[in-house]
Amino acid sequence: MSPRARRSYDQYCSVARALDLVGDRWTLLIVRELLAGPRRYTDLHADLPGVSTDVLASRLRDMERDGLATRRRLPPPGAAYVYQLTCRGLELLPVLQALGEWGQPELGERRPTDAVRAHWFALPLLRALEGPGVVEVSLEEGDFHLYAGAENGPVYGDGPAPSEPDVRLVLDTDTCTAISRGELTLVQAVRDGRVEVTGEGVLAKALWEG
Template identity: 55%
Template sequence: MPRRSYAHYCAVSRALDVVGDRWNLLMIRELSSGPRRYSDLFADLPGISTDVLAARLKELEQDGVLTRRRTGPRAATTVYELTEAGSSLRPVLDALSVWGTTLLNERQPTDAVRAHWFALPLGRAVAELVPKGTVTVHIGESAFHYLIGEDGISHHDGPADEADLELHLDLTSATEVATGARPLADIVNADTDFRGRSHEGKPH
């Protein structure tokens, strides 16, 4: 079936022709921290059907937003990852995260949640503590790390090999920081379960 288009000669319209379909930006959110297998995407996009996921992956690949490659022993595993064009959508995700944070309110019993979904709003709080450097955040069994520098902030799967700061949060604390209910600095100052280094590599 041919894809529908707004047929507006407008940059916003053209962008929405590519990423405006339901699930597309959430798929980009999932891939913004690193490659994912099909099963990973399906598990972390509760509510999507296998048919829709497959169709969206195919369309975004055709549009140059993501690519797929073989990896693992005998190249038996297929992973999807963002292209440079796809990665350049991070500011869009950041802006939507800022705008949508005020809409979170209380979590409803029917709301799905994944720890890594807090990576975008937590990143802004982390950058206030560490304007330049590497920070690992653990939320339960999930871990991701931030690279913060003059070019902005990015987050990546897993802990960093060496981090200037390492934080351990539970889901409640992560939610409080993400929604602005509690400053991250308060948690760092009150919690002894974190590790940090100065930029010279010495513990502080």
């Protein structure tokens, strides 16, 4: 099936042009997931609860057509197709960060219908970190890792860090939620004993010293 014809606001404005590409429902959330690096379609569908298979497939085709993502086949023994962001797609990270910061006051209390994934806390924590490095995070919902200061590559991933991280953070979901809402800084949480920090180097030192 070929990509649908692109809809446009037909306005000579960079905001309108940007929304022509990423303004459809689900597109920016797909970008959020692909900031973790190459993802299989089934993994994307699992981590985007509520999206239909038809809509997800359509959005991915649109993103390929618009140069935001590519699809490739993994070599054996994987032999699965994965989607990943292009350099143009990766440039949406600061857009998502700004949108996430703007949306902090809207979080409020978690609703009974709200899904949650551990790695959805990755972008709020990235905003709270200073300096480059690999950060491993442990929550009740699971572990994930961050690449603070990453350029031209994944900015986070599920599970423990693939190599020795610069710092490990252990915290509960309530603390991480407070940080995501902007009610608490990561440094304050460390100072209050709500985050366990282990590691050596600049990132760990910055958190300990505040």
